[in-house]
Each structure stands twice: as structure tokens, then as C-alpha cells.
Amino acid sequence: MFEALKRTLSRSRLRAARPTPERTRAGGKGALLFDDEFQRKLESLALVSRRVFAGRMRAERRSKKKGSGVEFADHRAYAPGDDFRFVDWNVYRRFGKLLVRLFEEEEDLSIYFIIDCSGSMAFGSPSKFDQARRLCAALAYVGLANLDRVTLVAAHENAGSVMPSTRGKNRIFKVFQYLNQLECSGVTDLGQSLKTFVAQHKRRGLALLISDLYDPHGFEAGINVLRYNKFEPYVLHMVEPSGGSLAQRAILGDINVYDCETGEEREVTVTERMLEQIVEAHREYDSAIQRFCTRSHVPYFAAPPDVPFDELVLRVLRRGGVLR
Amino acid sequence: MHLAGYPLSAVLGIFGAAAACTVVLYILRLRRRPVAVAFSPIWQRVLGARESSRLFSQLKRWLSLLLQLLLLALLALALGDPRLVARSSEARHLVVLLDGSASMLASDVPKGRLGAAKEAVAHLIAGLGPSDSMLIAQMDAGVTPLTTMTDDVAELGAALERVRATDTRTDLGRALAFALDATSGRSRPEIVVVSDGAFADEARRHAPALGNTTLTFLPIGKSGHNVAITGFSVRRYPLDRSRYEVMLEVLNTNDTPADVDLSLVGDGQVAETTRLSLGAGERRAQFYANLAGADRTLEATLSAAAGLDDLARDNHAYALMPERHRTRVLVVTAGNTYLEAALLLDEFLEVTYAAPDAPLPAGRFDVTILDGVTVPPEARLGGLLYLNQPAAGGPLELGRALEDFGFDRWDEKSPILRWTAPENVQVRSGHALVPQARDQVLGASEQGPILVSGRRNNQAFVALGFDPRQSDLVLRVTWPLFLLNTINYFVEEDTGYVSSFRTGDVWQIPVPGDARLAWLTEPDGTRSRLAVKEGKATHLGLRAGFYELTPDGEGHPPLRFAANLADADESRIAPQATLELGGTKAGEALGFEAHARYQIWGYLVLAVLLLSAVEWFTYHRRITV
Secondary structure, X not given: XXXXXXXXXXXXXXXXXXXXXXXXXXXXXXXXXXXXXXXXXXXXXXXXXOOOOOOOOEEEEEEEEEEEEEEEEEEEEOOOXXXXXXXXXXXXXXXXXXXXXXXXXEEOOEEEEEEEOOHHHHOOOOOHHHHHHHHHHHHHHHHHHOOOEEEEEEEOOOOEEEEEEEOOHHHHHHHHHHHHOOOOOOOOOHHHHHHHHHHHOOOOOEEEEEEOOOOOOOHHHHHHHHHHOOOEEEEEEOOOOOOOOOOOOOOOEEEEEEEOOOOOEEEEEEOHHHHHHHHHHHHHHHHHHHHHHHHOOOOEEEOOOOOOHHHHHHHHHHHHOOEO | OEEOOOOHHHHHHHHHHHHHHHHHHXXXXXXXXXXXXXXXXXXXXXXXXXXXXXXXXXXXXXXXXXXXXXXXXXXXXXHOOEEOHHHOOOOOEEEEEEEOOHHHHOOOOOOHHHHXXXXXXHHHHHXXXXXXXXXXEEXXXXXXXXXXXXXXXXXXXXHHHOOOOOOOOOOHHHHHHHHHHHHOOOOOEEEEEEEOOOOOHHHHHOOOOOOOOEEEEEEOOOOOXXXXXXXXXXXXXXXXXXXXXXXXXXXXXXXXXXXXXXXXXXXXXXXXXXXXXXXXXXXXXXXEEEEOOOOOEEEEEEEEOOOOOOOOHHHEEEXXXXXXXXXXXXXXXXXXXXXXXXXXXXXXXXXXXXXXXXXXXXXXXXXXXXXXXXXXXXXXXXXXXXEOOOOOOOOOEEEEEEEEEOOOEEOOOOHHHOOOOHHHOOEEEEEEEEOOOXXXXXXXXXXXXXXXXXXXXXXXXXXXXXXXXXXXXXXXXXXXXXXHHHHHHHXXXXXXXXXXXXXXXXXXXXXXXXXXXXXXXOOOOOEEEEEEEOOEEEEEOOOOEEEEEEEOOOOXXXXXXXXXXXXXXXXXXXXXXXXXXXXXXXXXXXXXXXXXXXXXXXXXXXXXXXXXHHHHHHHHOOOOO
16 A cells, blocks of 8 residues: 555646657657557556565565565564664564564666667668667566666677666656667677676666667677676567568669678579578577567567557567566 | 671671670660668678679679670661562562553443452562562553652652553553663563553554563453544635534444434534434444534534443544634725636635725735736735735745646645645736745745745735636636635634644644744643744644633634543554563563562661660669669
């Protein structure tokens, strides 16, 4: 009941800071807009963490610390100076021992949104990067609404820019502003980028990797860096529809194929059969990522850019257990 | 197979040059379309597995080159115009002489003889070999080439449609001479005569030698039933020009007797109708004397029972009589009873007398007769007839004096002496006349000219070198005839007027006045411009009927005249199955196979188009790329 009361108060306090459409429009490009109804739905969601991380400030997340929470955690022997209000008198009457009740401390959760800003993310129509930014904004809003500590990291070739950790729903505009100024360029090297990330962020937490995972060095490296450094990684895979929308583009015939990140060229004569093989190879690549994540117990979600992002947030991610 | 177009060396040269250009273009590196992909390692994975397919890609490229070379080879071969050996014999040069004479208007075969002849020529055109050339000429009184020597079937067909029969006989000799000229120096010359063979014997005799030219005859027609008007003439009586007489000649070419109805229509009114019974092959002259009622046009029409007359065109004949009008005559004489009496014979004469020493009466005259006197020439006096021309003041100088002489020579064709007999005229005394250049001596004794005509200052004159009263001329019929002929000569009213021309002849049509041009309106209304030279317009008449000639300029009324076929040979329309000229018998038309004109180059071009279409389809449907 206390918890419910606190949540109600918190909502009434933060409602004043809810980004109205006008304010959202003022804060960034139209691509990041979401309406009141969607925002209300987001406020009822929370990111799920299967592990308990140590927080820094009091919030609504369970933590390993014992403190002034409402959830009973344990007993310990009374020591002089303890507050009498926490002495468990029922135990004393039955067993004659003077024990003090301990409660779980509720802290905030560190949530890291790692968004891939390599050149390949700008590919496709609609662009994967736009979809990624919309998803990132929506999930960041969910985290901010739950008083979690939200950090945005843009993964570039080697390192990346970082939006410092922030809390509170009214900081969503900062998130918008940060996402809006991001641009896609360079070659994907998630392994190196995320090594830099873990080195810079000692506080562990959820790490949502939003990427197409087109990494010439292998998509596994980046995910493993998060795993091995005790982050709880989530993979939001920005897949291309129908294997890179190749079939939609008339690329049959003699063409010069070049990689949009590396610029590597290759002359090729594309036939219908070859095109089918390319699409099949894309499908196989996506399946390999999914198999790897499953094997590694990393939650995996495919996020095609042609699926509306509100449907992704409210249904797919919720059904997959990222949100509750 | 041989090449009828470019020689083999040229074909190979063209192909070589074009093939070299094509190969060079294929050697040039293909500029490929750049296509960005998000993640090339996936492509590398697929392309690595397909490395072996590059060979097929290269092969397809070479196949495309080979296809282009094949197209070039076909086009180069088409330029060579290849022909099959079986059809590649030496080119024939044919001159088709299509009979367009009046007999081809006979209706003894469906569509008429001309229609059948056109169909026969059309079959010849369809059967021309690929190397053959043909010239079509219409053969009638003249020869009219309708095409050049060409292998253009469309042009030949169009020329065939333009053929129209004329109301003339056939001049076979002239047509053959033309055909020989047209085929001279050409390979395999051949003359094809498409006709009913109804040629005059004279035409056959005068046919030129054909030499090595092949003569082919395509006979047209199946029967020769015909009755015709082969002669038509009309004249006014000289001394009573209100009446006239008509001579008609009719011919029955049938093997059986024929009853024919003959009608004479004068100025639109029926003047005479007669039924004649003509024997088989009979040619009869029919005279109609002392007719009256018609003043201008006469048309004779013949009709026979059905089956006896297959040619209608020669059933009509036309004639025009000279128009009558009063002639104003001034006689300057001291008194001449013989002269006055002779002038009384023609009621259309308006005679004015004047004494030699009196002033001439005012007004214009058509003719002035000067009886032993002279007057200053004036245009208003019209033509001048000098009787016993004085030594001074006349158009001619007088020669030596003559005694007891007569007409030893005279111009029988002169209209002034028509129907006269001057040989019996005896003259006691007179003078020889000295004609100038361009003067015409109409009559002369052995000692010199005594009757001369000519022009002075555009004024016509006739001069007699003796006084008629000093001879027995005034006692003879020749005297009034001479006077009236002379008056008619001056006023261009000729009682012996040629009532009609004959079609197929070159007409010399007298044009009044000094016009240089005249407009001729033919019976069908066609107008053409004729040049007038020395007072005559020249025209090759092809149609029977009434014509009208209008001199250019003002003041001259149109001249009307008639033209008739009037040719017994042309009316004998019995078709001939064979044609023999100068001992050479014409053969049948051989070597005209239908569809022999197919040419391979068309198929080659068609193959090129087909291959291009297939390539286009496979390219655009992404089958070969």
C-alpha cells in the first residue's frame, strides 16, 4: 500500500512534467514524436531486470542493500543503538531473543541504451536508424518514468559519445535532444566500442544494444563484452525487411556492389537466383544472431523498421519480457 | 545463290568494318551501375560460392557479341541482295505495248477488251522475275510510255490504271520502233504486244525488223461482230448554201447480213432516218442529197440488233457545217454585167457598187472587187480581188503582155479554184503577173503567172492578170464559182470546209486572227492550250466528237470543228489469235511465274528484326542479364 501510494504521488508530481506534443515537437524532429495516449501507456510500463543491481539512490527497484524499504528482508541480533521500532517483539515473546527486522532497500536501476551509429544503420527505407532512435526514446521514457538512471551511448567506430546518466521523467527532452543530434557514419566495431563503454561505466545495469549487428568483426564480440562484464544485455536487432529490401530494388543485371560503410567494391552480375541467395544469406545471418543470443541467454528482439515502433514497444517487447 | 546487290567484296568489307567497331565496343569496359549495400560480407559469402558462375557470365557476354555479329552479317548479306541461282538468270527487259485503240473498247469479253488486257498485263507484272524490268506503253495512233524501265511493281500497277482507250487506230509500226529503241542495248529484250491483233495489213507490212528481240503476243477478245460508220462527210451546195448533202459510209464486218438503222441529227433535230440492209462484210456508201434544216452540227448514229455490234464507239460520226452570215461586198466597176450576174447567185451577199471615179462609200466591207481599177488599200475594205489589175496601184507588178493564152497550170488544192475547170478557159489578151516572195501562184499560163494570191500590209488579195470579158471565162460555170470561192476565201467561209477531222491524225487547225495561243476544249470537256504557228494550231486528235478552239485574246469567236474515227481497218475488230510480223511469229508469254519476285534480303532484314526483338525481350525481361 505504501508502495502504491508512493507511485501515485510520484505520478501526480511528474504529470506536470509530461512532454506534451507541442513540447515534444519543440524538443526535436518529428520522427521522435509520440502522443499523449502513447505516453500514458509508456508510463504504465517498466523495464524488467532479471538480476538485481546495486543502485545509487533511493528509487523503486529492489536492491541488495537492507534499509528503509517496505519489503521485509531478514532478522539480525539487536545491537545497542538500534532503533526500537524495528525490534521484532513477536519473536522476542516466543523465543526470548531480541531481534531486529531488516527491510530491503529500494534503489534506482542503471539502464544503458547503446545505439549503433554506424553507416549501415542509415540504410533502408524507412531508415533503421530512425526506428532505432524512436525505440530508444520510448524505452528511455519508460526508464525515466520509473526513476531509473538512464544513460545513452552512441556506438561509433571505436568509441562513442555518451549522454550522461539522468533520472526523472522531465529529462526526456534531453534524451530527445541527444538522439536528434546523432548521425550515422563509419564502420561498425561493436567489440571495441563496448569495451570502451564498460571501461567508462563501472555501475552495472541493463544494457540495451540497439543495432543491426552488421559488424565485419563479428556480432558476437560486442554482446560478449557486455556479458563478460556483468551487464545484463538486451539485443534489439534492427533487421532489414526481406533480407535488406534487395528484392524491392531492381538491381538485376551488371552492377558494381559497394559496402556503404567500408566502401569495398565488387563487380557482379545479379540474377534472380543470386538475388534469392542473397536474401537467404541475410535470413541466415539474422538467424545466427538469434541462435547466439538464445544460447547465451541474452534476450533478443527483432525490430524491423517497417513495423510501427509503438507496436514494437507495447506488444513485442512486452510479450518478450523486456517490459512489464 | 549469287549477289544481285553489292558485290561480295563490298559486303565483306562492310561486315568487317562493322564487326570491328562492334568488337571494339565490346572490349571497352562496361560501366556498371553502382549499388550500395548495407553489409557486403553477406554478398561476399554468396559471391564466393558463385565464383564458378563467372565463366557463364563471360560466356553470356561473348554470346551477346556473337549475336551482334550475326545481326551484322545478316544485314551485310541483305545489302548484297542474294538471289537463288534458279531465279537469278539474266535480267529480262520487257516493253509491254498495251493496245489502247478504239477496237479495244469492244465488249465481246467481260470487262471489255481493255479490261481484259489490263488483267493480262497485271498477271505479267505479278510474274516478273526478281531481276526483270518492265516498261508499259500505250499503243494507239501514237505511243505513250506510261512508266520508265523499272522493276517497281507499284509504279507499273499504277501506270496500268491510267490506261484509257482512244478513238484512234493502232500505229503498230511506230509502237514497235519505240519498243526497240527502249530495249536497245539491254539484256534479254522482249516486246509484249497485248492487243486484239486488229491491225491494218499496212501496219504489219511496215513493222520494223525485230532482230534478237523476243516478240510475245497476248491475244485479247473472242469475237468480231461489228457494224460501223466508216465515212461521214457533209457539204453545202456552193450555189445554194442553205442546203447541203451528206455522204455516209457504213460497214458490216459480220459474217451474216445485218439490218441497221441510220439516223441523221442536225442541230439536235432528226433530219433523216433510214434502215439499211447490209450484206455480210458489205461496205456501202450512202448519199443524202438536198437536205435542209441543219445549220451547224450534224451527227450520224448507227444501231444494229444485239449480238451484231460489239463496238459502240464507231457507231457515231460528227460533222460541223460552216456558219452562214451575210457578206458585205464592194464592187468598184465602170459596169460589168457578167460580174453583177454572178454576184446575184448568192443571196447571202450584200453588194454595194461604186464608180471608179466616185468616192468610196463609207463603212466596212468584207470583200472589195476592183474591176480594172485600183484604190488605196484600207483595212475597212477587207480582202481585195483585182480583175485585170492595172499596172499602177496594184499589189503586183505587171509582166509582159500575153496573147491567146489559158490556164496551163493551176493549184487544184486551192479553195479559190475548187470545183472549177480552168483548163478550158481561153483568154485573148492580158498580162503576166510578177509575184513577190510569199505570194502564191494559183494559176499560170506557160508564159507566166496569171492568178496570184498573197498579203500586203496584213491585207489579203487575189489578182487576175486579164479582164474576164476578154475571155470565155464569163461564159463558163467556172466564173461564178471562182468569184464565190474567192469571196469565201476572204471571209474564211469555205463551202468545201473540212466537215470533220480524223482521229489519230495530227490536225492543223486554222486559227482566225493573229493569236499565238488557243484553248482547245475536247468533247469530254478537257481543256488544253495549243500554240498557234503560222495561223494554225497543231494537235494530235484522240477523241471523236465536237471540239471548240478559242483563240487567245479578244475579238475572235471560238472555232468549232468535229472529229471522227472513220477507219474501216479499226472497225474490223475480229481478234487475231496469233501475230506475225515480217515473217516472225510472236510467241506466247513464258517465264512469268507468280511469286517469282520474292527477294531474300527482305527475309534477312526480317530475321534481324526478329532477333533484335528477342534480344530486347530477353533483356527487358531480365532473362539474359
